[in-house]
Amino acid sequence: MRLDVVTIFPEYLEPLNVSLVGKARARGRLDVHVHDLREWTYDRHNTVDDTPYGGGPGMVMKTEPWGDALDDVLASGYESGSHGPVLVVPTPSGRPFTQELAVELSRRPWLIFTPARYEGIDRRVTDEYATRMPVYEVSIGDYVLAGGEAAVLVVTEAVARLLPGVLGNAESHRDDSFAPGAMANLLEGPVYTKPPEWRGRGIPDVLLSGHHGKIARWRRDEALRRTARNRPDLIERCDVSAFDKKDRETLSLLGWAPEPGGRFWRRPQTVEE
DSSP states (O other), X not given: OEEEEEESOGGGGGXXXXXXXXXXXXTTSOEEEEEEGGGGOOSTTOOOEEXXXXXXXXXXXXXXXXXXXXXXXXXXXXXXXXXXXXXXXXXXXXXXXXXXXXXXXXXXXXXEEOOOBTTOBOHHHHHXXXXXXXXXXXXXXXXXOSBSHHHHHHHXXXXXXXXXXXXXXXXXXXXXXXXXXXXXXXXXXXXXXXXSOBTTBOOOGGGGSOXXXXXXXXXXXXXXXXXXXXXXXXXXXXXXXXXXXXXXXXXXXXXXXXXXXXBEEEOSSOOOO
């Protein structure tokens, strides 16, 4: 995968050199290019923003630097043999960034990020490049940051760990929270490692039993419990058919019941354990 980031703060992207992403780059799994947007300005102040039409507070990032930068990034990528570019625009007004979307982006060969500052980028830039490539406007949460660089780091790490050969164990992300399949609408439950006792706290006996079926069931039940407690909205949006008989029994103990429409609803008084 090729990854380009155009930003006015290239130093913000230094974390792309460490941890899993850094290792992916060293192994040739991820080809990362960080570009300084100010290199495409033509005045002595390297101006990248201007006042908004219609008035109002804040500044808006200008079309010219972004257009010239993206044109050159695309030309450079095509010359090096890259293909299938996708524009990723971090913005709080975008679609929620989910594990499902991370999987989708991990199948793309080339991602170009446009992290904005101030009030955002002139809309005409996004509209222009939407005629040339798919555009993903994504939000990493219901809050506003000073700029989109942090979102680039979040999206990159989520996507990079899904690339073949990046994780030491290719099965590591199978049981992640939100992972496609059985965990699509669940949070991962608690995990434990050695020693078996720490400060008077042990670990669940089932994890020492060696009984793989019982361990799998325990992990599934813990995922259901954690999801019901921390993200009940995930349970509410699930179809009843997504859960087997044992799942439904556990959810019933947690105070959830299926409704005629095929969804779950939470009874007013619940039993937590």
